Amino acid sequence: MTTRRIVSCLKYGVLGTAAGLVLVPFWLLTVSSFRNTTSLLSYPPKLWPNDGSLSNYMTLFESKQYHFLNWLLNSVIVSGTSTALVLVTSALAGYAFAKRSFIGQKVLFVLVLSTLMVPGIVTLLPAYLIVDWLGWTNTYTGLIVPAIPSAFGVFLLTQFIRTIPKEIEESARLDGCGEYKTFWKIIFPMTTSALAVLAIFNFLGNWGELLWPLITVSEEKMKTLTLGIAGMKTRHAQTSGEMMAATFLSFIPLFILFLFAREKFIEGVTVGAVKE
Amino acid sequence: MKSRKERFKSQLISFSFLLPYLIVAVVFSFLPIAVVVWLSFQRGSLLDLSSLHGAGFANFAAVFTKSLYMKSILNSLFYIVVILPFGQFIALTLAFLLFRKNKVNAVFESILFLPLVVSMVSASIMISYVLSTNGPVNYLLAEVGLPGILWFSDPVLAKLAVVILELWKGSMFYVFIYMAALRGVPSDYIDAARIDGAAKWQEIVLIKLPLIKHIILLCVVLSTIAQSQMFDSIFVLTKGGPLRSSESIYFAIYRAAFLDDQIGISAAIAILLMLAVLAISIFQMTVLRSRHES
Numbered sequence: 380m381t382t383r384r385i386v387s388c389l390k391y392g393v394l395g396t397a398a399g400l401v402l403v404p405f406w407l408l409t410v411s412s413f414r415n416t417t418s419l420l421s422y423p424p425k426l427w428p429n430d431g432s433l434s435n436y437m438t439l440f441e442s443k444q445y446h447f448l449n450w451l452l453n454s455v456i457v458s459g460t461s462t463a464l465v466l467v468t469s470a471l472a473g474y475a476f477a478k479r480s481f482i483g484q485k486v487l488f489v490l491v492l493s494t495l496m497v498p499g500i501v502t503l504l505p506a507y508l509i510v511d512w513l514g515w516t517n518t519y520t521g522l523i524v525p526a527i528p529s530a531f532g533v534f535l536l537t538q539f540i541r542t543i544p545k546e547i548e549e550s551a552r553l554d555g556c557g558e559y560k561t562f563w564k565i566i567f568p569m570t571t572s573a574l575a576v577l578a579i580f581n582f583l584g585n586w587g588e589l590l591w592p593l594i595t596v597s598e599e600k601m602k603t604l605t606l607g608i609a610g611m612k613t614r615h616a617q618t619s620g621e622m623m624a625a626t627f628l629s630f631i632p633l634f635i636l637f638l639f640a641r642e643k644f645i646e647g648v649t650v651g652a653v654k655e
Numbered sequence: 656m657k658s659r660k661e662r663f664k665s666q667l668i669s670f671s672f673l674l675p676y677l678i679v680a681v682v683f684s685f686l687p688i689a690v691v692v693w694l695s696f697q698r699g700s701l702l703d704l705s706s707l708h709g710a711g712f713a714n715f716a717a718v719f720t721k722s723l724y725m726k727s728i729l730n731s732l733f734y735i736v737v738i739l740p741f742g743q744f745i746a747l748t749l750a751f752l753l754f755r756k757n758k759v760n761a762v763f764e765s766i767l768f769l770p771l772v773v774s775m776v777s778a779s780i781m782i783s784y785v786l787s788t789n790g791p792v793n794y795l796l797a798e799v800g801l802p803g804i805l806w807f808s809d810p811v812l813a814k815l816a817v818v819i820l821e822l823w824k825g826s827m828f829y830v831f832i833y834m835a836a837l838r839g840v841p842s843d844y845i846d847a848a849r850i851d852g853a854a855k856w857q858e859i860v861l862i863k864l865p866l867i868k869h870i871i872l873l874c875v876v877l878s879t880i881a882q883s884q885m886f887d888s889i890f891v892l893t894k895g896g897p898l899r900s901s902e903s904i905y906f907a908i909y910r911a912a913f914l915d916d917q918i919g920i921s922a923a924i925a926i927l928l929m930l931a932v933l934a935i936s937i938f939q940m941t942v943l944r945s946r947h948e949s
Contacts, residue, residue, distance in 0.1 A: 386855070390752050397749055398766045404781040404823070405769065407791060411784060422789045472676035479669030487673070494684050496936045498884050500905050501925045504694065504912045505687035508704070528680035558668045587774025589887045594913055605776045609891050617807075618784050626780045630773040637772050641765060648771050649831045652877060 412436075412623040419620055435624035447625060449600045450607035454629075456519060457603060458585040461526040465581050466574050469529055473536025473570075474562055478548065488537070494530045500590070507594050517601045522592060526585060532577050535650070539573040540566065579640075579647025586633070604629050694922035701918050714923035723899070724924060727907035730814065734903060735882040737818050742826035742878055743871070750833030751859060768831070770824040779891035782820040810900030813893045817901055820888050825881065829874045836870040837863060869943060876939040880932055904928050 406426075411419055413431030439447040475481070476488050506525055515521030543566065551565045592606040602610065608629060611622040637644045695714055699707035718724045749767065753760050770778060785791050786806045793803035806816040840863055848862050864871075886905040889895055895902040895910070902910065904924060911921035 393748065394752055394763050397745075398763055400823070401766055401769060401827075403791075404778075404785050407784060408781045420789060423794050424789065424791045468676040468679070471672045475669055475672035479672060481666045481669040481673075484669075487677075490685070491680070494680070494688070496933055497684075497688060497929055498880075498905075498925075498932055500884070500886070500908050501691055501929045502684060502687035503909070504918060504921055504925070505690035506683050508690070509682060509687065524679060525683040528676060528684050530680070530684070533676060562672065583772070583774075587776060587887075589774075589776055589890065590909065593890075594909075605774055608780065609776050609887075612780065612783070612891060614894065618787055622780060623784070626777045630777050633772050634769075637765075637768070641768075644772070645764075645768060645831055648768075648828065649835065652828075652832050652873065 408623055409627060411618075411620065412627045414620055416616075416619045416621070419618060419623070435620040436628075438621050439624055439628075445607070445611075445621065445625075446600050446602070447607070447628075450602050450604040451628070453519075453522075453601060454586060454604040457522045457526075458582050460519075461523045461585055462578055462582045464523070464527045465529045465532050466578060468527055469532030469536045469577065470540075470567055470570055470574065471562070472533045473538075473540045474566055476533070476537040477540035478543075478566075491530050491533055495534065503590065503594070510595055516595050517598045521595050522603070525591070526588075529577075529581065531651075532581065535577055536570060536573060539570055543569055575643055576647045576650050579644055580650055583633070583648065691922045691925055694918055695926045696919070697922075698919045701912065701916050710919055714919040715927070717920050718923050718927065724907055724911075724920065726899070727902045727904050727924075730900075730902060731883055731885070731904040733814060734818065734821070734885060735879055738821050738825070738882050739875065739878050741818075742822055743829060743874060745822065745826045746829035746833055746874070747871075749830045750837055751863075753830070754834045754837035756838075764834075767827050770827050771831075773824075775824060775887035776891050778824040779820060779888055782816070782823060783892050786816050786819070807893055808897055810897060813897060813901040817885070817888055817892055820892055821882070821885065824888075825878075829878065832870065832874055832877075833867065836867040840866050872939070872942065876935060879935055883928065883932065 407424070410425060410428045410431070412435055413428035413433070414425070415432070415434055418430050439445055472491075476484065510516060510521045510525060513521075515524070547565060547569075548561055551561045556564060587605055588603070589605050589609055592603045593609070596602055596606060599607075604625075608622065608625050611619065611625065616622075694707075696710060696712070697707045698710035698713065718728075753763055753767075786804075787793075788803065788805060796803055804812065806812045844862055844866065845858060848858055883903075884905050885903045886909065889901055889903055889906050893901045895906050905928075908921050908924045908928070911917040911924065
């Protein structure tokens with residue numbers, strides 16, 4: 380009995396410590412977002428914002444120095460649109476690979492899968508040259524279109540659509556559905572559970588993307604939220620109250636979504652491991 | 656039997672489903688891979704592409720002879736070697752403590768998931784405050800009478816700060832992979848072990864660990880690949896400094912192309928990284944396949 384109690388104490392001790400180490404930085408960020416930069420940099424650090432105010436948040440929204448609302452809007456537009464386009468193109472291509480047949484199908488599928496293994500930075504410089512040549516730098520198009528081809532999405536949807544029984548398509552055809560109608564009315568709605576997982580995976584990745592906007596966006600107003608926040612931290616301003624407030628606002632929408640769709644979120648994040 | 660014409664039409668329709676993906680993929684995935692291979696044998700400036708001219712293997716030679724680039728490769732190896740064991744140990748421990756589903760565990764699970772919801776940039780901002788000169792960690796050290804640590808002005812400490820950040824955010828990913836694996840272990844194995852009188856620790860070490868061996872291998876590979884692609888954490892936390900001492904391979908590829916205007920060398924490092932990642936992936940596939948067959 381006593382050894383059992385010791386084991387249980389040890390277990391919750393370890394879990395409690397881990398949970399604490401995860402939560403403390405979040406708490407400190409929240410507290411810091413209410414304190415002004417001068418008091419933030421002074422000693423000692425505080426666990427409660429008793430010298431706090433909303434001034435950092437006001438500055439973010441009102442001062443001409445930051446384009447916070449633009450950044451937020453850009454991130455919503457860019458991540459939302461590119462995720463929607465990834466879902467549609469992946470589902471279409473997944474259907475082509477899983478249920479249709481055409482010349483070169485196998486070769487193309489292997490080719491798509493092999494791009495999965497290529498690190499993102501390998502294509503960064505050429506992709507930048509192409510986007511620059513097209514005149515897409517500092518535009519939504521330049522941020523959205525190169526993010527559309529998702530080999531991972533195609534792979535995921537191909538695997539998923541393969542499990543849909545043949546009979547469903549056949550009965551749709553007997554009912555007089557054309558080729559495209561069969562896809563849009565029958566197959567596409569059946570993929571929602573896989574699409575939801577892909578949507579979370581893709582949206583989180585896109586929302587947090589730093590490198591691509593970093594090289595293709597130079598205008599302050601066209602920055603995404605992630606790039607804007609990264610740019611607030613410079614050699615001279617390692618920490619500032621505004622930076623903390625902006626970071627806090629950048630993940631609060633994601634936290635709220637997470638609370639509502641906990642299981643889907645966990646699936647959406649861990650799905651990346653099935654790439655093998 | 657369908658006529659030739661009908662079959663051709665059916666092929667065209669099949670292909671049309673693939674087309675939207677294929678067009679963007681050709682322009683932004685396939686073509687860039689070809690271009691980067693070509694660029695790795697060129698020398699010239701990003702600002703004047705007409706100046707590009709053949710350079711043979713000079714770019715690859717530069718990667719191995721200039722200490723600047725070699726150092727970034729060594730740094731990435733350092734990150735992999737340090738983060739891999741610590742990250743996997745943390746993840747396995749937490750997964751073993753949490754995989755049984757109940758209400759208390761669900762709360763811990765949600766908390767441990769939080770670092771995966773936020774971006775690496777957000778995580779970097781948080782950790783950079785925690786480790787700052789007048790920040791909480793140095794405050795705690797002062798409270799127990801120890802001198803503060805200036806994480807960002809020492810080459811080794813700066814790398815360790817990046818390690819702390821990567822562990823804080825990254826290792827939680829593997830907790831959830833391991834938890835899913837442990838939940839998938841059939842209960843009859845455990846029942847049999849219990850009937851044989853196995854103790855709790857024996858259950859873990861002798862039964863469960865071997866059963867999830869292939870998942871551990873998978874996570875080791877995933878972690879190696881992920882740590883070879885570190886960028887955001889370094890860019891925000893240390894900016895590669897002090898004096899470029901915390902730069903990773905990824906950072907060096909970015910810097911060579913966009914700050915140092917050495918696009919040929921940047922492409923050459925990218926090719927080397929791609930080959931390394933391919934080798935790791937192929938190794939993993941062959942090992943996993945032989946396991947499936949046996």
